[in-house]
Amino acid sequence: MTAPDAPLLAVEDLHVTFTTRRGLVEAVRGVNLSVAPGRTLGIVGESGSGKTVTAYAITRLLDSSGRITKGRIQFQGMDLVQAPTRTMRALHGAAISMIFQNPRAALNPVRTVGLQIADALRAHRTMTAAQARKRAIELLDEVRIREPEKRIDAYPHELSGGMCQRVVIAMAIACEPALLIADEPTTGLDVTTQKTVMDLVARITAERNMSVLLITHDLGLAAKYCQDIVVMEQGHVVERAPPLRLFSDPQHAYTRRLVAASPTATSRVEDLVPDASLAVPLPPLRPKTKPAPGTAPLLEVQNLVKRYGETAAVDGVSLTIAAGESVGLVGESGSGKSTISRMICRLIDPTGGDILFDGEAIGSIAAREFHRSPLRREIQIVFQDPHESLNPRFSAFDSIAHPLRRLGGLAGDALKARVEDCAKKVGLPLDLLDRFPHQLSGGQKARVGIARAISVGPRLLVLDEPTAALDVSIQAVTLQLLERLRREENLAFLFVSHDLNVVRMMCERTIVLQNGRIVEEGQSRALFDAPATDYTRELVAAIPMREVA
Amino acid sequence: MIAAQARHVGWVLRSNPITAVAAVAATLLCFIALIGPSIVSYDPIASDVASALQPPSAAHWAGTDQLGRDVLARIVYAARLDLAIAASAVFLSFIVGALIGSVCGYAGGRIDRFVGRLVDVLMAFPLFVLAMAMVVALGNRVENIVIATAIINLPFYIRFARAEVNVRRDAGWVEAARAGGEGHLAIVLRFLLPNVLPAMAVQISLNLGWAILNAAGLSFIGLGVKAPTPEWGIMVAEGARFISTGKWWLVAFPGLALMLTVLCFNLLGDGLRDILDPRMRT
Numbered sequence: 001m002t003a004p005d006a007p008l009l010a011v012e013d014l015h016v017t018f019t020t021r022r023g024l025v026e027a028v029r030g031v032n033l034s035v036a037p038g039r040t041l042g043i044v045g046e047s048g049s050g051k052t053v054t055a056y057a058i059t060r061l062l063d064s065s066g067r068i069t070k071g072r073i074q075f076q077g078m079d080l081v082q083a084p085t086r087t088m089r090a091l092h093g094a095a096i097s098m099i100f101q102n103p104r105a106a107l108n109p110v111r112t113v114g115l116q117i118a119d120a121l122r123a124h125r126t127m128t129a130a131q132a133r134k135r136a137i138e139l140l141d142e143v144r145i146r147e148p149e150k151r152i153d154a155y156p157h158e159l160s161g162g163m164c165q166r167v168v169i170a171m172a173i174a175c176e177p178a179l180l181i182a183d184e185p186t187t188g189l190d191v192t193t194q195k196t197v198m199d200l201v202a203r204i205t206a207e208r209n210m211s212v213l214l215i216t217h218d219l220g221l222a223a224k225y226c227q228d229i230v231v232m233e234q235g236h237v238v239e240r241a242p243p244l245r246l247f248s249d250p251q252h253a254y255t256r257r258l259v260a261a262s263p264t265a266t267s268r269v270e271d272l273v274p275d276a277s278l279a280v281p282l283p284p285l286r287p288k289t290k291p292a293p294g295t296a297p298l299l300e301v302q303n304l305v306k307r308y309g310e311t312a313a314v315d316g317v318s319l320t321i322a323a324g325e326s327v328g329l330v331g332e333s334g335s336g337k338s339t340i341s342r343m344i345c346r347l348i349d350p351t352g353g354d355i356l357f358d359g360e361a362i363g364s365i366a367a368r369e370f371h372r373s374p375l376r377r378e379i380q381i382v383f384q385d386p387h388e389s390l391n392p393r394f395s396a397f398d399s400i401a402h403p404l405r406r407l408g409g410l411a412g413d414a415l416k417a418r419v420e421d422c423a424k425k426v427g428l429p430l431d432l433l434d435r436f437p438h439q440l441s442g443g444q445k446a447r448v449g450i451a452r453a454i455s456v457g458p459r460l461l462v463l464d465e466p467t468a469a470l471d472v473s474i475q476a477v478t479l480q481l482l483e484r485l486r487r488e489e490n491l492a493f494l495f496v497s498h499d500l501n502v503v504r505m506m507c508e509r510t511i512v513l514q515n516g517r518i519v520e521e522g523q524s525r526a527l528f529d530a531p532a533t534d535y536t537r538e539l540v541a542a543i544p545m546r547e548v549a
Numbered sequence: 550m551i552a553a554q555a556r557h558v559g560w561v562l563r564s565n566p567i568t569a570v571a572a573v574a575a576t577l578l579c580f581i582a583l584i585g586p587s588i589v590s591y592d593p594i595a596s597d598v599a600s601a602l603q604p605p606s607a608a609h610w611a612g613t614d615q616l617g618r619d620v621l622a623r624i625v626y627a628a629r630l631d632l633a634i635a636a637s638a639v640f641l642s643f644i645v646g647a648l649i650g651s652v653c654g655y656a657g658g659r660i661d662r663f664v665g666r667l668v669d670v671l672m673a674f675p676l677f678v679l680a681m682a683m684v685v686a687l688g689n690r691v692e693n694i695v696i697a698t699a700i701i702n703l704p705f706y707i708r709f710a711r712a713e714v715n716v717r718r719d720a721g722w723v724e725a726a727r728a729g730g731e732g733h734l735a736i737v738l739r740f741l742l743p744n745v746l747p748a749m750a751v752q753i754s755l756n757l758g759w760a761i762l763n764a765a766g767l768s769f770i771g772l773g774v775k776a777p778t779p780e781w782g783i784m785v786a787e788g789a790r791f792i793s794t795g796k797w798w799l800v801a802f803p804g805l806a807l808m809l810t811v812l813c814f815n816l817l818g819d820g821l822r823d824i825l826d827p828r829m830r831t
Contacts, residue, residue: 389721403729
């Protein structure tokens, strides 16, 4: 028997090494952490910090190229590093269980959820199919799935992402494990769904006195749901503290950077990067000049409709954007925000309504023909995933040069000069221009994507979740960069995002969408401080906020 | 850039020795096909009845056939013809198939469904029988063998290109190209095709072997290249008549050449993909 206050899990001096093509890479370099029974420990860090590798090492589920080279993992009185595979298999699910980032990928698409929960139960307990089914229904009820008797026979594709994650949680708690490892459990879920899923995890684990290891990149989430947080950077734990102290008084320089970079309700773009050598200098805001009466706004969208068969993805949306103005478009997945941004970019055709740019109707020009329009260069777009938005066979130079060649008619030295000019504007070192996307980091790729969009000198930039795939510190620099470009070039932004804190900071006006319709719009600060509709209020309440000391 | 490329090829070959062996063998094969005929000292067609059906010896390494022709010389000459037929057939079906397939994969809708059914119909026939029928109908000429082999290869390329383009058509970089002022056709040709070529290169290598077998098979049943021309399929067919009397070398050597060639192209496939894929490079 262990002492009552002894930790359930204690990781001591853990080292994990991967064999790669370029030799050995040490992903985890001496990590110490412990989780007491019934407590929730958050591991936060950016990509490459080793947080996920640490979790996989604890469960001994590293892929074949990874090896624990040193250290001990004490769990329930045994050292998991030395444990034979058979012991580990008996522990998985029964004593330690995991939930993953993508719930759909974690479920077998050809088996009903009931059978999958039963599988999890019967892997460790002897029970009949009927008993397992009965218990599965109880478990579905515990994870708050309505009508569990009916849902138990559903296939994963018949359930929403949030429901799938609840099924995964039901499977994870089926055999009453002592430790739950949650690896980015709500990434990719809507913010309201994130709240219900995380509240559920918190309630269930508290009821059962389970310990939780929550791995996340979201400081707000960690602050709200963890009693202790460790911050990891490059395979090391750099700081460990309870959330309040971590955020009010971060000790390590990296933690300070991370805390500053995570936007809160009161953040300003200027403050995201505390380190002056990394920060992007922002020119002062231009005084707003009232447009002369009678002139058309830069963009005017009237009663825009997009139908796919019977369903309307966008159902009568009207909005305007003035020159140099930044407007946020928020809403949950399926609210139609991406469809609207692609229609405005003239990449897809609307079913109805009109789009006026500078007073000129462009909604009626077929998307197929729009590349010949002189207005093509005026509306450019920055995509969500910087990696996926670059042609793998184009160097950074070619990616930036492409619109200049096609729309600007530039070639030779003039082209080279303009590409280099754009690279300088976005802070991309010129010697990276020869590289291919897979040779660039996420932040560098994001810069290439932005440089490409501004290269032809657009007046409207549509930003489709431009930082959703980036680490917070890179997001911080990217947001500063976008803000600087907007101020310098007097760009107008249509900023599509699910991250309300980012929108509040970046946009003067915000439009809230639900099911293809506008439910509310107004000045960002006012709208978030005093939402007028229930839907907006729910969205705002769901943002995991940390206490601002 | 070139140095990096060479380093990458070196790495692929080192980490996968079978690819290296296959690459060496394929190079050797192409070398033989190109300059072999000018090295061998026997005429592959002129008969010399006095020295007919001799077993392998110092003078005739692979023996002689029923008309006294040196078997090795005929194998070497045949390599040029067989490789030329296979390469041009595969090249043809690759170009046409990649174009049709990527247009279907990108456009979707009615064109895609129509071409898809057409491919299904084509694949419902036993492909070799289809090739036979085409050669019979078009005439027993080398170019018709090429066309027949190309057509029966076509469905694989169309399907492959269609599937590869289809998963990429909504990628951010495709939309970015459109925002950059590119039309649909240019996107297919200049953006999507170059991205699916590496994956298709594997298919080319596998199909080369298959096309050689196909051409040899047609000749074997008398529907391909005509008799005095040295060709592996004919050589095996002619030699088969003598196998019961123990004249094994007439069949064994051309058969071996055929087998090794097909094997070598099959093994090369995977290595080629690793070499051509830019994401595999550091």
